Amino acid sequence: MLLDIKQLEKKYTDKQYALKNITFQVAKGEFLVIIGPSGAGKSTLIRSINQLVKPTGGNIYFNNEDVTAVTGAALRKLRSRIGMIFQHYNLISRTNVLKNVLHGRLGKVSALTSTFGLYSQEEREKAVALLKTVGLEEHLYKKTKELSGGQMQRVGICRALMQEPQLILADEPIASLDPKSSETVMSYLKKVTEEQQLTCIVNLHQVEIAKRYATRIIGIRAGEIVFDGRPEALTEEAIQHIYNQPAATQADNKDWPLVHGGEAIYG
Numbered sequence: 001m002l003l004d005i006k007q008l009e010k011k012y013t014d015k016q017y018a019l020k021n022i023t024f025q026v027a028k029g030e031f032l033v034i035i036g037p038s039g040a041g042k043s044t045l046i047r048s049i050n051q052l053v054k055p056t057g058g059n060i061y062f063n064n065e066d067v068t069a070v071t072g073a074a075l076r077k078l079r080s081r082i083g084m085i086f087q088h089y090n091l092i093s094r095t096n097v098l099k100n101v102l103h104g105r106l107g108k109v110s111a112l113t114s115t116f117g118l119y120s121q122e123e124r125e126k127a128v129a130l131l132k133t134v135g136l137e138e139h140l141y142k143k144t145k146e147l148s149g150g151q152m153q154r155v156g157i158c159r160a161l162m163q164e165p166q167l168i169l170a171d172e173p174i175a176s177l178d179p180k181s182s183e184t185v186m187s188y189l190k191k192v193t194e195e196q197q198l199t200c201i202v203n204l205h206q207v208e209i210a211k212r213y214a215t216r217i218i219g220i221r222a223g224e225i226v227f228d229g230r231p232e233a234l235t236e237e238a239i240q241h242i243y244n245q246p247a248a249t250q251a252d253n254k255d256w257p258l259v260h261g262g263e264a265i266y267g
């Protein structure tokens with residue numbers, strides 16, 4: 001199993017759980033979308049996987065290695081196998097597109113190489129090839145700040161891929177984009193992860209987009225998993241359960257079926 005998350009828990013303060021008893025596994029090749037209302041814990045979950053957030057309980061095994069137990073060089077090595085895509089792109093705006101993509105090699109090359117831009121011909125060719133895959137071949141030498149949001153996010157995808165990751169984490173990658181650019185970015189993300197047989201975990205607010213692209217959807221509400229299944233199993237009722245559950249009725253809701261692996265189970 002590529003990723004095995006066991007009873008993950010995160011408390012930012014003593015009082016409240018941001019994540020509670022989160023347990024699930026992710027197999028190679030899944031395109032997993034995490035949905036849930038604002039504040040449900042989606043970012044906390046995704047950022048726990050590469051330890052940008054330190055969990056307060058539980059374990060996360062990535063290729064059988066417990067990421068919660070590693071620090072220093074071991075953590076850097078582990079992170080180099082996990083690519084990350086951010087809502088606000090995190091690109092260097094005054095630098096050109098090609099260089100931003102080459103920065104994806106940072107975890108793999110020496111400081112000298114990155115400081116002086118001494119990337120190999122092979123690395124440059126790879127970066128150009130990636131940019132072609134996402135339709136940016138005409139913008140290689142443009143400053144990143146001259147691009148549209150959707151184009152910037154496509155650069156973000158290439159930078160993550162440049163790392164040759166096994167897993168890609170995308171934290172609200174289309175939250176700042178208009179609907180058309182959102183579709184473009186999601187299509188490219190799906191295409192490249194399929195072509196390169198990668199695994200992808202994406203946080204999204206847009207349920208319809210989640211249903212169209214995901215091979216599996218996890219719904220989180222108030223720090224807990226309340227849905228885990230195939231997109232077809234995400235019915236209107238299930239969506240309401242994830243998003244609109246009025247607090248007053250939650251107590252009577254013990255019988256609500258937790259959908260697991262596409263099949264409704266009760267728990």
Ligand SMILES: Nc1ncnc2c1ncn2[C@@H]1O[C@H](COP(=O)(O)OP(=O)(O)OP(=O)(O)O)[C@@H](O)[C@H]1O
Pocket residue numbers: 012013018036037038039040041042043044045
């Ligand atoms: N650094 C932090 N310090 C304290 N509390 C935090 C911190 N980060 C997140 N939280 C809290 O943890 C909970 C989960 O937040 P998180 O950002 O993971 O949710 P989310 O589902 O990603 O929300 P959104 O969709 O709005 O980004 C929220 O109650 C939030 O206020």
